[in-house]
Amino acid sequence: MKTLSLTIKGVRKLTPDAIEITFEQPGEGALSYQAGQFLTFILNIEGKEYQRSYSICSSPYTGELPKVGIKRVKGGIVSNYLNDHAQEGMVIVSQQPSGRFTPTITPPHAEHYVLWAGGSGITPMMSIIKSVLQANPEGKVSLFYANRDEASIMFYEDLKELQKEHAGRLHITHILEQAPEGWQGLTGLLSPERVQELLRPLLQAGEPISHWMCGPSGMMEQIQKGYDALQLGKELHKEVFTSSTDKSKTDATAGNTQPEISRVIVHFDRETYEFEVPKGRTILDVALDKGIDLPHSCQSGICTTCMGKLKKGKVELEVKDALTEQEIEEGYVLTCVGHPLTEEVEIEID
Structure with missing residues (x-):
């Protein structure tokens, strides 16, 4: 998955527990994004890699440098780290801008x-x-x-x-x-x-x-x-920038009967991957652990980058808010928050 290296140009205190980070334009050229999208940062903190998504608060129409707003969160590892340590010259690796919270801006649309x-x-x-x-x-x-x-x-x-x-x-x-x-x-x-x-x-x-x-x-x-x-x-x-419940991944499907191990088949990019997903793990978690680079970004059910169509079996989602009613009816699931509910699950990702 293609990433960007973003260099911090400045940090501004917005409130006692929130900052705005301004980035220099990446070396590849001006950052291309739509109003309402977000960036997913990839940071290594004390030897462990974390991915967190933060909304862009600048506009692609004004010529301003790209910016994000980050609020300190109780127990939030990445948001608190950035509030404490972000400074000019620091380089942050980020995935490309993504997200579907993007109204049509230019006329003659809703005024x-x-x-x-x-x-x-x-x-x-x-x-x-x-x-x-x-x-x-x-x-x-x-x-x-x-x-x-x-x-x-x-x-x-x-x-x-x-x-x-x-x-x-x-x-x-x-x-x-x-x-x-x-x-x-x-x-x-x-x-x-x-x-x-x-x-x-x-x-x-x-x-x-x-x-x-x-x-x-x-x-x-x-x-x-x-x-x-x-x-x-x-x-x-x-x-949705936080999960709609405070339940852990292990408890997310407590009301359903899950197999101890499910066989998952994923069709993606002209390849077919087969692997076993233990009870309590998400499909994407296991795929990444096995070195299978399925599409993903936020890893919290927000961005729909990991969306695929369920061809066989049943999958329970921790978070459904990012999917439309029609997508849910048509059988689309999110692998980052998806738990198999049947012994075999088959998913096709475009």
């Missing part, structure tokens, strides 16, 4: 983009916002951004500047769980009722709208319920 973000879910939204404002003269954006408190708002000053520069085209509503005295935004948590209340005036305008959300799974579940109540659930695009 009103409604974005829901929570915490570090703002990072892909920054790329989308800047891209719409730059590349779609008729486009406008309504951002609803939820955080714990004022100090945790990533890109706070950047958003103020963008709103000032593009008055009338960018509308931002901040929602804080713990608001300071004199706070002018909304307070409390996003509930399905509040989502409907905020969304209705935008719908009544009669404009074509494109709907997107990214944030903690609990917040996104509430937003989804609000959209479902308005019969708009299928129009809402989402980016």
